[in-house]
Amino acid sequence: MEKMYIQVGLFIDVLYSQNPFVKGVFLFIEASEGRRIEKKE
Incomplete structure (x- = not known):
């Protein structure tokens, strides 16, 4: 599960450099x- 989040994070980082609005x-x-x-745990 953590690996997936890291991969998504890297993908989002690429989007950030293209479009700062995406970051927000x-x-x-x-x-x-x-x-x-937090509620689930």
């Missing part, structure tokens, strides 16, 4: 995903 959107999604993961 992804950080927002990541924050809400993080909250969901």
